[in-house]
Amino acid sequence: MEAQEFKSDQYVRFCPGCGDHAITMALQKAMAQVGVPTHQVAVISGIGCSSRMPHYINTYGFNTIHGRGAAIATGVKTSHPELSVWQMTGDGDCLAIGGNHFIHSLRRNVDLNICLFNNRIYGLTKGQYSPTSPRGFVSKSSPYGTVERPFIPAELVLGARGTFFARTLDVDMPTTVHCMVEAHQHKGASVVECLVNCVIFNNGTHSWLADRDTRADRSIILEHGKPMIFGKDRNRGLVLDGWNLKAVTIGQDGVSADDILVHDATIADPTLHLKLALMGQPTEAGIQPDDLPIALGVIRNVTEQTYDEAVNRQIEEVRKAAKVHTFDQLTSTLEQWEI
Amino acid sequence: MTTDMQHVVVRFCGDSGDGMQLTGNMLSSISAILGNEISTLPDFPAEIRAPQGTLGGVSGFQVNLGSGVFTPGDQADVVVAMNAAALKVCALGSKFSLPGAVYNAHDSYFKPNAIIIVDVDSFTDKDLQKALYQTDNPFTELALPESVQVIPVKLTELTKASLQDLQLDNKTVLKSRNMFALGLTCWLLNRPIDKAVEFLEGKFAKKPALIAPNVKVLTDGFNYGANLHLNINTVNVEKADDLPHGRYTSISGNKATAWGLIAASHKVGKRLFLGSYPITPATDIMQELAARKDMGVMVVQAEDEIAGVCTAIGASFAGDLAATSTSGPGLSLKSEAIGLAVMAELPLVVIDVQRGGPSTGLPTKTEQTDLLQALYGRNGESEVVVIAASTSANCFNYAYEAARLALENMTPVILLTDTYLANGTSLWRIPQLSELKDIRVASVPEELRGKYNPALRDPQTSVRYWATPGMKGFEHRNIGLERDAQRGTISTNPENHEAMVMARHNKIWQVANTIPDLQVQANIDSDTLLVGWGSTEGHLHAAALELNCALAHFNYIHPLPNNTHDTLSRYRRIVVCELNSGQFATYLRSQMPDIILLQYNEITGQPFSVERIVEYVKGIKQ
Numbered sequence: 001m002e003a004q005e006f007k008s009d010q011y012v013r014f015c016p017g018c019g020d021h022a023i024t025m026a027l028q029k030a031m032a033q034v035g036v037p038t039h040q041v042a043v044i045s046g047i048g049c050s051s052r053m054p055h056y057i058n059t060y061g062f063n064t065i066h067g068r069g070a071a072i073a074t075g076v077k078t079s080h081p082e083l084s085v086w087q088m089t090g091d092g093d094c095l096a097i098g099g100n101h102f103i104h105s106l107r108r109n110v111d112l113n114i115c116l117f118n119n120r121i122y123g124l125t126k127g128q129y130s131p132t133s134p135r136g137f138v139s140k141s142s143p144y145g146t147v148e149r150p151f152i153p154a155e156l157v158l159g160a161r162g163t164f165f166a167r168t169l170d171v172d173m174p175t176t177v178h179c180m181v182e183a184h185q186h187k188g189a190s191v192v193e194c195l196v197n198c199v200i201f202n203n204g205t206h207s208w209l210a211d212r213d214t215r216a217d218r219s220i221i222l223e224h225g226k227p228m229i230f231g232k233d234r235n236r237g238l239v240l241d242g243w244n245l246k247a248v249t250i251g252q253d254g255v256s257a258d259d260i261l262v263h264d265a266t267i268a269d270p271t272l273h274l275k276l277a278l279m280g281q282p283t284e285a286g287i288q289p290d291d292l293p294i295a296l297g298v299i300r301n302v303t304e305q306t307y308d309e310a311v312n313r314q315i316e317e318v319r320k321a322a323k324v325h326t327f328d329q330l331t332s333t334l335e336q337w338e339i
Numbered sequence: 340m341t342t343d344m345q346h347v348v349v350r351f352c353g354d355s356g357d358g359m360q361l362t363g364n365m366l367s368s369i370s371a372i373l374g375n376e377i378s379t380l381p382d383f384p385a386e387i388r389a390p391q392g393t394l395g396g397v398s399g400f401q402v403n404l405g406s407g408v409f410t411p412g413d414q415a416d417v418v419v420a421m422n423a424a425a426l427k428v429c430a431l432g433s434k435f436s437l438p439g440a441v442y443n444a445h446d447s448y449f450k451p452n453a454i455i456i457v458d459v460d461s462f463t464d465k466d467l468q469k470a471l472y473q474t475d476n477p478f479t480e481l482a483l484p485e486s487v488q489v490i491p492v493k494l495t496e497l498t499k500a501s502l503q504d505l506q507l508d509n510k511t512v513l514k515s516r517n518m519f520a521l522g523l524t525c526w527l528l529n530r531p532i533d534k535a536v537e538f539l540e541g542k543f544a545k546k547p548a549l550i551a552p553n554v555k556v557l558t559d560g561f562n563y564g565a566n567l568h569l570n571i572n573t574v575n576v577e578k579a580d581d582l583p584h585g586r587y588t589s590i591s592g593n594k595a596t597a598w599g600l601i602a603a604s605h606k607v608g609k610r611l612f613l614g615s616y617p618i619t620p621a622t623d624i625m626q627e628l629a630a631r632k633d634m635g636v637m638v639v640q641a642e643d644e645i646a647g648v649c650t651a652i653g654a655s656f657a658g659d660l661a662a663t664s665t666s667g668p669g670l671s672l673k674s675e676a677i678g679l680a681v682m683a684e685l686p687l688v689v690i691d692v693q694r695g696g697p698s699t700g701l702p703t704k705t706e707q708t709d710l711l712q713a714l715y716g717r718n719g720e721s722e723v724v725v726i727a728a729s730t731s732a733n734c735f736n737y738a739y740e741a742a743r744l745a746l747e748n749m750t751p752v753i754l755l756t757d758t759y760l761a762n763g764t765s766l767w768r769i770p771q772l773s774e775l776k777d778i779r780v781a782s783v784p785e786e787l788r789g790k791y792n793p794a795l796r797d798p799q800t801s802v803r804y805w806a807t808p809g810m811k812g813f814e815h816r817n818i819g820l821e822r823d824a825q826r827g828t829i830s831t832n833p834e835n836h837e838a839m840v841m842a843r844h845n846k847i848w849q850v851a852n853t854i855p856d857l858q859v860q861a862n863i864d865s866d867t868l869l870v871g872w873g874s875t876e877g878h879l880h881a882a883a884l885e886l887n888c889a890l891a892h893f894n895y896i897h898p899l900p901n902n903t904h905d906t907l908s909r910y911r912r913i914v915v916c917e918l919n920s921g922q923f924a925t926y927l928r929s930q931m932p933d934i935i936l937l938q939y940n941e942i943t944g945q946p947f948s949v950e951r952i953v954e955y956v957k958g959i960k961q
């Protein structure tokens with residue numbers, strides 16, 4: 001299928017320069033690549049800039065209320081598991097008002113593809129700090145700097161026993177498309193954290209990482225089964241140093257290519273996935289962590305029974321074994337008498 | 340010697356662990372099988388197990404059986420009191436916790452000439468202390484009138500004797516006391532013991548080890564009454580004779596509600612999806628439906644009330660018959676999401692089993708205090724259809740009706756029941772699916788394929804057409820934002836918004852054309868009209884008969900039946916009776932400002948007392 005088929009007739013109203021434009025295009029490309037016909041796809045969202053997305057995708061869509069996208073998407077997918085269900089959400093919608101639904105959809109492992117647009121700001125309400133804003137971040141609602149500790153979305157996903165986590169950057173189209181396609185292929189709740197730039201209220205929040213000059217050194221794109229190598233010269237890699245990860249340079253200090261860790265996204269134990277996902281996470285305003293690269297790509301991709309399948313299977317099994325199938329048969333099982 | 344009575348009110352009361360609910364339910368079912376009408380009222384504490392023998396732990400179950408039964412009865416004719424605390428609570432009624440309170444006919448749960456069976460083995464000094472008696476003579480202390488006939492029975496000892504050959508542990512033996520009491524009650528009410536035995540055998544079919552001991556104690560209890568030559572008249576109650584022919588059972592309101600939804604889903608061939616969160620007293624609806632996977636029902640026990648309604652909205656968007664069940668505080672939490680279903684014009688059944696409020700309030704008690712919340716408790720111009728059940732059995736009909744109205748009109752429908760209906764039982768004539776009204780789902784016509792948008796309406800009914808994922812050529816985006824009346828896309832245009840508000844309003848108001856007219860009951864020619872809604876129908880009907888006045892009882896609340904104004908304007912004196920401070924009266928005044936309404940209100944967490952309504956109305960007539 002072509003990406004064009006997934007474009008709706010609506011004028012895209014994201015601000016000029018907003019990272020959401022790139023994510024929209026990536027989603028259309030990913031859907032075309034996946035090839036599920038438009039009438040078998042439902043895109044569900046809550047409220048926020050990210051939640052405008054369903055209007056721009058020519059499938060079934062439902063732009064609902066703030067924070068509840070995960071619960072509504074759970075209803076869609078559980079009742080109709082044959083649909084491909086996507087949820088578009090942002091750091092406020094997903095992690096503040098919708099936090100409870102988010103963790104429970106992950107715990108249940110509902111087969112949703114969740115795109116979490118993380119711009120570390122409330123954009124649609126015009127510039128308040130969000131649950132992912134680093135401590136000390138100055139915004140309209142934190143004029144002296146927020147004193148709150150931020151969430152690291154990956155930590156929450158793994159803490160809720162999530163089975164799929166990927167991270168991508170708005171300006172990195174191939175990785176974004178790849179992560180979305182993988183999220184679709186994964187059976188179960190898949191979270192793709194999209195680091196997006198809010199050009200109006202939080203411009204440049206990811207630029208320390210996203211800038212062309214530094215991106216290769218500050219990030220690592222993880223691929224399942226491949227060594228964890230990064231850097232402009234592709235000579236840097238990750239090794240284990242005791243319990244911790246360490247960035248090394250191949251050819252220095254006796255490090256050879258064979259010493260570099262090979263990424264296994266499918267291992268059930270989340271310990272190393274968590275270590276990888278926590279690399280390079282900014283939690284204090286103005287302090288850019290640069291000891292380890294930030295991990296992009298599919299970090300975790302584990303197969304587990306999904307909620308929607310299990311619920312539907314249980315109903316089928318009970319129905320198969322049941323002696324009553326119709327309402328009139330059901331009432332005949334009651335203790336009753338004629339008058 | 341026997342006394343003939345049209346109906347008799349029996350109240351079982353004891354410790355939470357004494358099995359009073361089971362005992363009461365069994366007597367009710369046996370009586371229903373014998374051809375009596377029944378109406379039951381379970382009355383239990385919020386605590387699961389309060390300290391044994393204390394006043395706070397008393398659990399009661401009242402049943403009215405016979406013919407012409409409209410309510411569980413204001414006061415009992417027969418009381419079984421399993422311990423000293425139970426006797427005190429029954430004798431003093433709502434005043435049981437006041438120090439120094441004595442029996443008075445107004446507050447007591449039993450009549451001045453009641454027969455009271457007490458287990459004297461549970462009246463030791465320790466029992467009296469726990470029940471906060473000041474003296475060692477509870478009967479004198481409570482100042483029971485001489486007309487009360489107390490039958491002291493060594494229930495515990497007799498039960499032990501009955502089971503002594505069966506090698507059971509002491510705990511099991513003590514738990515069987517209720518069967519002795521039930522046997523004795525069956526004798527007193529001339530219930531043939533074989534019916535009770537048959538019922539027990541059915542009840543414990545899956546636990547056959549329990550049949551023999553229970554049957555033994557039950558039979559011994561019955562024979563004890565027969566052999567004792569008590570100087571007491573047994574009671575013969577009338578059979579109900581004006582019931583339509585059919586198959587009958589007794590059913591609780593919550594179960595009837597659940598089955599009404601199942602019936603609707605089978606009628607339209609749509610899967611029933613329930614998204615809910617546990618909350619007293621609505622939980623039984625979810626539990627009943629979770630057990631009905633054989634009927635294809637899908638239940639999601641959500642992470643909270645909001646997710647309960649939101650998963651249902653998701654399922655509705657995807658094409659299921661979707662419902663959520665809750666109680667007062669849960670309805671508050673669901674408000675915003677119900678507004679989404681209003682805006683997105685999706686079918687949704689919301690069941691609110693009302694309880695005492697506000698906040699956590701009285702979770703196990705009954706009230707009609709969520710009416711205004713159901714009508715108005717959302718942001719914006721956000722009309723929904725509101726209906727109410729009025730008997731435990733007709734919870735079935737109104738749950739079915741809620742599903743019908745939701746699917747036909749693409750709107751949320753709030754069904755109000757309450758603790759009294761939910762936990763109480765009444766006689767239910769079992770319908771065939773084919774007897775139930777057809778449901779015409781507002782499905783999108785085929786010719787709109789490729790041209791569909793979510794604002795398109797049926798020109799006849801002004802109901803939005805429903806297209807659901809999976810249908811090729813009907814892809815669309817639904818929204819909680821205001822939509823353009825023609826294109827269905829986001830719109831902030833002022834004229835469009837007003838037009839859409841009116842479109843949604845008109846859609847709700849045309850529902851009045853598809854519901855039955857209001858029928859006046861009792862003496863329709865009287866100049867006095869009682870008005871009520873929901874669960875109070877039985878009490879108001881009994882009061883109207885006693886007052887020889889008319890009753891207009893509402894099941895359809897928003898919109899009101901088309902003939903409401905005409906009907907009400909025929910009466911000189913109208914008294915709106917509610918278990919709240921006047922919410923329906925307030926609503927009626929807003930709809931019909933020219934009609935003068937008087938009010939009678941009780942907010943005690945208990946069903947109406949027929950006697951008090953009668954007293955009040957007689958007072959204003961003078």
